[in-house]
Amino acid sequence: MFELLVRNLPDLIVLSIVIFIQFSGAMWVLRGPARSAAPWIRWSVAIGTALSSMAVALALGMRFARVARYFPAWWLSWGRAWLVIWSLLSICIFVALLASKIVPTASPTGVSRRRFLNVARAALFAGPAAAIGYGTFIERTSIRLREQTIPIPGLDPDLEGLKIVQLSDIHMSPFLSLRELERAIGIANDTRAHIALVTGDLITGRGDPVDACLNALARLRGDAGVFGCLGNHEIYAGIEQYVTERGRGLGMWFLRQENTRLTFGEHALNLAGVDYQAKREPYLVGAEGLIEAGALNVLLSHNPDVFPVAARKGFDLTISGHTHGGQVRVEILREDLNIARFYTRYVDGLYRRDSSSVFVTRGIGTIVLPARLGSPPEVALLRLTADSRRTSDGLG
Numbered sequence: 001m002f003e004l005l006v007r008n009l010p011d012l013i014v015l016s017i018v019i020f021i022q023f024s025g026a027m028w029v030l031r032g033p034a035r036s037a038a039p040w041i042r043w044s045v046a047i048g049t050a051l052s053s054m055a056v057a058l059a060l061g062m063r064f065a066r067v068a069r070y071f072p073a074w075w076l077s078w079g080r081a082w083l084v085i086w087s088l089l090s091i092c093i094f095v096a097l098l099a100s101k102i103v104p105t106a107s108p109t110g111v112s113r114r115r116f117l118n119v120a121r122a123a124l125f126a127g128p129a130a131a132i133g134y135g136t137f138i139e140r141t142s143i144r145l146r147e148q149t150i151p152i153p154g155l156d157p158d159l160e161g162l163k164i165v166q167l168s169d170i171h172m173s174p175f176l177s178l179r180e181l182e183r184a185i186g187i188a189n190d191t192r193a194h195i196a197l198v199t200g201d202l203i204t205g206r207g208d209p210v211d212a213c214l215n216a217l218a219r220l221r222g223d224a225g226v227f228g229c230l231g232n233h234e235i236y237a238g239i240e241q242y243v244t245e246r247g248r249g250l251g252m253w254f255l256r257q258e259n260t261r262l263t264f265g266e267h268a269l270n271l272a273g274v275d276y277q278a279k280r281e282p283y284l285v286g287a288e289g290l291i292e293a294g295a296l297n298v299l300l301s302h303n304p305d306v307f308p309v310a311a312r313k314g315f316d317l318t319i320s321g322h323t324h325g326g327q328v329r330v331e332i333l334r335e336d337l338n339i340a341r342f343y344t345r346y347v348d349g350l351y352r353r354d355s356s357s358v359f360v361t362r363g364i365g366t367i368v369l370p371a372r373l374g375s376p377p378e379v380a381l382l383r384l385t386a387d388s389r390r391t392s393d394g395l396g
Contacts, residue, residue, distance in 0.1 A: 172365065199231070270297045304351075305344040
């Protein structure tokens with residue numbers, strides 16, 4: 001019970017904050033604008049707030065099997081998502097109500113001033129809904145190619161310019177269609193990469209179409225093959241072995257605490273992979289046994305926070321996903337705010353530690369909230385180079 005509480009403590013804290021804000025907003029309305037309103041209006045506000053809080057609690061409850069089994073798969077995805085969206089909107093509405101008290105009341109004189117203040121008030125309430133709508137219906141599906149040059153000190157000339165294409169965090173579910181996944185695969189195949197990678201989280205939970213996802217990924221191409229590692233959602237859904245065996249039958253090799261040697265010219269690239277590394281356990285136990293002396297050692301790990309350990313053990317490059325680039329990112333006073341920063345410093349892009357590097361892709365899909373803001377979905381194309389001056393990180 002204690003472990004369950006600790007694992008879900010962040011969600012419980014967020015739930016408590018949302019419910020507190022909703023009740024605070026309701027009390028402010030009842031004691032302010034609705035103080036002299038008809039009884040049925042006051043009762044509607046009170047009942048609506050209670051129902052809203054119960055719905056938000058239900059959204060958390062649907063994370064657990066004993067609650068989720070009473071809901072169809074569609075509800076577990078979109079139903080919970082809309083409840084989460086309502087949680088965000090209710091917070092934004094409360095903040096807008098407070099902010100509207102700061103905006104001066106429009107005077108009866110001065111047409112321009114009155115119009116400006118009315119627009120400002122409208123923007124306070126419409127802005128959050130517009131942003132969430134944009135993230136849900138536009139940015140979430142705007143899959144693009146991201147090209148990243150990765151400098152490797154002392155890289156052998158045979159590996160210069162080697163291209164690695166990466167798909168990650170597909171989360172095929174009601175939030176991501178087969179058509180969108182096929183579009184991402186088409187973008188990846190157009191790069192004509194030497195190696196193709198799939199770095200975990202093919203689906204989100206039990207009941208999601210893992211076979212459809214694997215069948216689509218069977219069309220992914222890399223000259224030296226298609227490889228991958230497993231993410232936390234394969235573990236949550238209990239499909240690690242199935243994905244491994246079915247993937248192998250379709251020509252994809254999910255590396256699970258194992259490595260494979262790929263030869264380019266006269267030089268070798270040693271590609272190793274590990275399952276998702278849980279925070280409650282030491283990272284990369286025994287991974288030093290996957291290192292090959294004299295080769296370029298590349299590690300596939302779904303979560304990027306293993307990077308310092310991977311660098312110490314001798315991996316030249318770690319390739320990860322997991323963070324979705326924060327999924328929803330807001331910049332305030334030059335500070336990048338996103339939820340991924342609470343559990344790892346490696347959120348998006350290229351990071352270096354001495355002679356070792358980690359690249360973290362934003363991935364393709366979404367979880368909990370079917371929206372992306374400031375973190376568009378991507379297919380990543382990595383190019384290896386010995387030139388340390390070439391570290392471009394652009395969108396194409």
